[in-house]
Amino acid sequence: MAVIETRALTKRYPRVTALDALDVSVGDGVTGLVGANGAGKSTLIKILLGLLPPTSGSASVLGHDVVSEGAAVRAQVGYMPEHDCLPADVSANDLTVHLGQLSGLPYPAARERAADVLRHVGLAEERYRPMGGYSTGMKQRAKLAQALVHDPRLVLLDEPTNGLDPASRDEMLALVRRIGTEFGIAVLVTSHLLGELERVSDHVVVLDSGSLLRSSATSAFLDATGTLLVEVQGRADADRALGQALVDRGLTARPGGERLVEVEVGDRSADDVRDLVVATTTDLGLGLVRLQERHHRIEDVFREGLDV
Amino acid sequence: MSEQGAVIHDLGYRGYDGPRLSDAQVARVLYVSGLRHCFGLGRSGRSKILPLGLLGLMLLPALILVGVLVQAKDLLGLSEQIVPYSTYPITVQLLISVFVAAQAPVVFSRDLRFRTITLYLARPLRRTTYVLVRWASLVTATFVVVAAPLLLLYVGGLLAELPVGRETGRFVAALAGAAVLSATLGGLAAVVSALTVRRGLAVAAVIVVLVMSYGVVTTIQGLSEETGRPWLGEAAAAFSPYTLSHHLQVTLFDVPQATPTPPTGTTADAWTLVATAVAVLLPVLLLLARYRKVSG
Numbered sequence: 001m002a003v004i005e006t007r008a009l010t011k012r013y014p015r016v017t018a019l020d021a022l023d024v025s026v027g028d029g030v031t032g033l034v035g036a037n038g039a040g041k042s043t044l045i046k047i048l049l050g051l052l053p054p055t056s057g058s059a060s061v062l063g064h065d066v067v068s069e070g071a072a073v074r075a076q077v078g079y080m081p082e083h084d085c086l087p088a089d090v091s092a093n094d095l096t097v098h099l100g101q102l103s104g105l106p107y108p109a110a111r112e113r114a115a116d117v118l119r120h121v122g123l124a125e126e127r128y129r130p131m132g133g134y135s136t137g138m139k140q141r142a143k144l145a146q147a148l149v150h151d152p153r154l155v156l157l158d159e160p161t162n163g164l165d166p167a168s169r170d171e172m173l174a175l176v177r178r179i180g181t182e183f184g185i186a187v188l189v190t191s192h193l194l195g196e197l198e199r200v201s202d203h204v205v206v207l208d209s210g211s212l213l214r215s216s217a218t219s220a221f222l223d224a225t226g227t228l229l230v231e232v233q234g235r236a237d238a239d240r241a242l243g244q245a246l247v248d249r250g251l252t253a254r255p256g257g258e259r260l261v262e263v264e265v266g267d268r269s270a271d272d273v274r275d276l277v278v279a280t281t282t283d284l285g286l287g288l289v290r291l292q293e294r295h296h297r298i299e300d301v302f303r304e305g306l307d308v
Numbered sequence: 309m310s311e312q313g314a315v316i317h318d319l320g321y322r323g324y325d326g327p328r329l330s331d332a333q334v335a336r337v338l339y340v341s342g343l344r345h346c347f348g349l350g351r352s353g354r355s356k357i358l359p360l361g362l363l364g365l366m367l368l369p370a371l372i373l374v375g376v377l378v379q380a381k382d383l384l385g386l387s388e389q390i391v392p393y394s395t396y397p398i399t400v401q402l403l404i405s406v407f408v409a410a411q412a413p414v415v416f417s418r419d420l421r422f423r424t425i426t427l428y429l430a431r432p433l434r435r436t437t438y439v440l441v442r443w444a445s446l447v448t449a450t451f452v453v454v455a456a457p458l459l460l461l462y463v464g465g466l467l468a469e470l471p472v473g474r475e476t477g478r479f480v481a482a483l484a485g486a487a488v489l490s491a492t493l494g495g496l497a498a499v500v501s502a503l504t505v506r507r508g509l510a511v512a513a514v515i516v517v518l519v520m521s522y523g524v525v526t527t528i529q530g531l532s533e534e535t536g537r538p539w540l541g542e543a544a545a546a547f548s549p550y551t552l553s554h555h556l557q558v559t560l561f562d563v564p565q566a567t568p569t570p571p572t573g574t575t576a577d578a579w580t581l582v583a584t585a586v587a588v589l590l591p592v593l594l595l596l597a598r599y600r601k602v603s604g
Contacts, residue, residue, distance in 0.1 A: 049430055071432040075328075079430040087422040089352060095424075101337045102431045104328035113324060120321065130352075146427060151324035183321040 003027055003154055003186045004048060008057035011043050011210075018043040020210040021057065026188060030180035032197030032218070033190040035207035041190040042082060044207070045156045048188075049079055062153055075104065078147030078185075082158035085143065088132025092123055092142040095131070096149050103150030110149070117148040120183075121175060137168040144175065148185070155179060157189040161196060173200045227294045228270070230261040230277055234286035245280050262294065334433055335441050342445025346411045355414075362407045363453055366400055370457035374464025381468050389465055389475075392564040393458050393482030394557045397489055398550050400457070401522065404493065408450050409514035412497035413507040415446045421505045425602055439599045443592060447494035454486040481561035488584055489553035493518070495591025496549065502598045521548040526567075533568040541569030542576040546583035555580045 004026035011019040019040045035041050046052040048061050050070025058065065064072040086095065093114060100110030118127045121141040126134070131142055140160060147155050160176060161169045177200040180187040191197050197204060198218055206213040232238045239259045246253040246263060251273065256262030265273050274291065281288045329337070341350065347363075348356030373390050380386075391399060419425040428438055462479040466472065496517070501510045525548040529541035545551040545567065557563045558570045559577045571580050 051429055071434065074430060075432045077430075079427075081423075081426050081430075083423055083426075085423045085426045087418060087424050089355075094350070098337075098341060099427055099431065101329070102334055102428065102433060104334060104432065105324065106327065106329060109324060109326055116322060178321075184323075 004059070004061050004188065006044075006057065006059040009044075009047065009054055009059050010056045011040075011047060011052065012055045018210050019047070019054070022207075022210065022212055024205055024212055024215060026186075026205065027203065028186045029202035030177060030187040030189060030200055032201035032204045033188055033207065034194050034197055034204055035190075035192065035213075037192050038209075039192075039207040040210040041192075041207060042158055043210075045079070045158055045188070045190070048156060049074060049077065075150075076153045078150065078152035078155040080143045080147040080155065080157045080160055082162060082190075084139070086131045086134075086139055089130050091129055092118060092127040092131055092134075092138075092145065095142070096127075096146050099146045100149040105150055113149050113151065114145070117145045118142075120148070120178075121145045122171070136163045137165070137172075140164060140168075140172060144172075148179070148183075152185060154186040154188065157187060159190055159192070161191065161193070169196065176200050226265050228263045228265065228273060228277065229256055229290065229292050229294045230263060230281075230288070231259065231290035232261070232281055232286040233289055234284075238284075238286050241284055242281060242286060245284055246277065249276060249280060251276065256294075331432070331437075334431075335437055338433070338438070338441045339445050339448075342415050342442055343448055345414050346446060346449030351414075358410055359407060359449075359453075362403050362410075363456065366403050366407075366453055366457050367460060369400060370396070370460040370464075374460060374467075377464055377468045386468075388470060388564075389461055389478075391461075392566070393461060393478050394485060394554055394563040395566040396457060396461065396482070397454055397486065398554060398566055401550050402519070404450070404454060404489075405515050405518040407453050408446070408493045408497045409511045409518070411449060412446055412494070412501040412514065413510045415442050416498050416501035417505055417507050417510055420502065420602070421507070429602070435599055435602075436596060439595050440592070443494060443498055443595060446498055447490045450490035450494050451486055454490055455483055458482050458486060477561065478563050481557045481563050484560065485553045485557040488556055488588065489549055492549040492552065492584075492587040492591070495588065495595070499591045499594045499598070502595060518549070522550055524548075525551050529567055529569045538569045538572070539576070541567070542571050543579060545569075545571070546579065546587070549587065552580070552583055552587060556584050 002025045004024065006022050006024045009019055009022040009024075010017070022040075022044070033041050033044070043052065047054050047059055048066055050066045050073055053067060058067070060066065061073045062076050066073055086092075096114035096118060097107075097110045100114055101107060105113060121144050123138060123141050123145065126138060127142075131139065134142065140163075144157070144160065147157070157176065161172050164172060173196060176187060176189050179185050180200075180202070189197065189201065201218050203216070204218050205215045230242065232242050235241070239255065239261050243253045243255065243261045246261070252264040252266060254262050263273060263277060270293075277291060278288065344350045347359045369391075376384075377386060377390060397404060419428065429435060458479065462475060465475045497514045500514050500517075504510045504513065525544045528544040529551075532538055532541035532544070542555070545555045551567055554566055555571050558565055559580045571577055
């Protein structure tokens with residue numbers, strides 16, 4: 001069963017169409033929801049939580065219709081908003097316990113689980129201090145903890161890496177990955193930074209101006225591009241010499257940056273091209289360091305998609 | 309692994325399969341936490357000073373009155389409460405106004421200012437339930453502050469051996485009045501707090517509205533009595549929670565009167581009842597409308 005399923009989901013405001021007949025299906029594991037600011041990511045999340053009624057179309061989360069069974073959806077979903085939402089005069093521990101209770105945990109269970117999830121997100125002694133004094137990284141962790149406290153089956157994480165420095169960003173992404181794999185909780189995570197999601201998500205959904213641009217497994221985004229990258233050594237102009245020799249043998253080759261040579265496979269079989277590259281390298285008396293397929297990054301796909 | 313037993317084991321993530329609270333139990337958790345926050349309980353030490361201090365100040369005059377009543381009843385020839393139950397809230401109204409004005413933002417503005425409301429709305433609790441429960445917390449806290457000195461007066465009256473039946477009747481009437489007063493004050497302060505996210509502004513606005521409305525109402529009542537138009541004063545009572553809840557007690561029960569133009573006749577009684585219903589319900593409807601616009 002799909003964790004999230006939308007059919008012709010549309011949300012119109014007086015002046016903008018935030019979501020335009022969106023058909024998306026999200027399964028288990030970590031799904032990245034990518035799109036520029038204003039692409040409709042936050043609108044989609046609010047509709048999925050039953051907080052915002054769609055103009056038309058339908059959506060279901062964990063088998064519950066978001067309009068008619070909003071409470072059932074929210075009981076099994078954790079939500080980490082993009083914006084600040086933490087009261088400054090309350091500790092992370094108190095807030096997490098309280099919100100755990102509001103999701104139906106009896107007090108002793110709420111306390112125990114709050115301690116558990118705060119440890120998982122990496123808040124130690126500071127969890128007893130008022131959150132007004134927290135750094136951005138600590139606030140993001142506290143926001144994540146309250147989304148996990150009631151043991152949801154799905155968490156919706158809206159821009160969890162927003163405002164974090166590179167080290168904290170990596171830690172947050174690793175945590176997101178753990179939630180989707182070790183914890184066994186389905187994750188929908190949004191980002192306007194396209195590159196960071198390819199490392200943690202199994203599946204990527206790309207939104208653009210409220211429409212679906214592409215939805216496929218992350219690996220499919222990283223498909224081979226039809227070119228080989230070659231790195232050789234042996235003399236100072238080794239890459240240029242190899243490139244010239246390959247062109248002489250009828251291949252299309254060009255500098256691939258950082259002393260690499262990029263060779264197009266074209267209509268030939270990849271194996272033939274490989275053999276030819278190896279043979280040429282040997283003939284020139286150079287050492288072959290690396291020979292691999294060049295892969296896309298999500299950014300490339302996104303850029304191409306926008307051009308279409 | 310060390311054998312000393314001093315190793316912290318990472319148990320990994322554990323799920324939760326235990327029982328869950330019903331919707332009513334969840335609402336009660338929210339109600340109790342709101343009520344506690346009104347008195348600064350579960351918050352910083354500093355936030356306890358104002359509400360508990362005001363509660364103490366509310367009780368102080370009642371304590372003195374009870375002391376005088378019990379000790380000097382025969383000496384002064386007293387046969388009833390020095391300050392009637394129905395009049396006490398009007399006498400100490402400034403304290404009540406400050407309490408409700410200062411604590412309404414605790415219950416309403418905080419969630420909006422910090423946008424914690426999003427985290428509440430993302431839980432199973434319905435939006436309407438959230439608003440009604442928050443309102444009930446504030447009204448209950450206000451009722452505690454209004455009713456506590458009345459209870460003290462009542463106990464004092466019994467100790468001073470005033471007629472039990474009459475005292476009980478008047479005390480119950482005063483509790484009904486206190487309930488209506490708390491509901492109107494709480495609703496009014498809640499609406500103002502939910503509309504202004506700035507706490508100081510909300511506090512000042514509520515106090516000014518309550519003090520001014522009482523001043524205007526009593527002025528009109530005084531003039532209407534002097535000019536022989538008591539109906540004007542009877543009608544004006546609806547525009548201050550203090551005079552309205554007092555008139556309601558006069559209408560429904562036989563209690564000592566504190567305003568120059570108490571309601572007389574069926575028209576005035578009906579007016580008082582309708583005005584009470586509006587004063588209690590209108591703020592609740594406004595609150596619900598206000599929160600329908602909060603998208604989280």
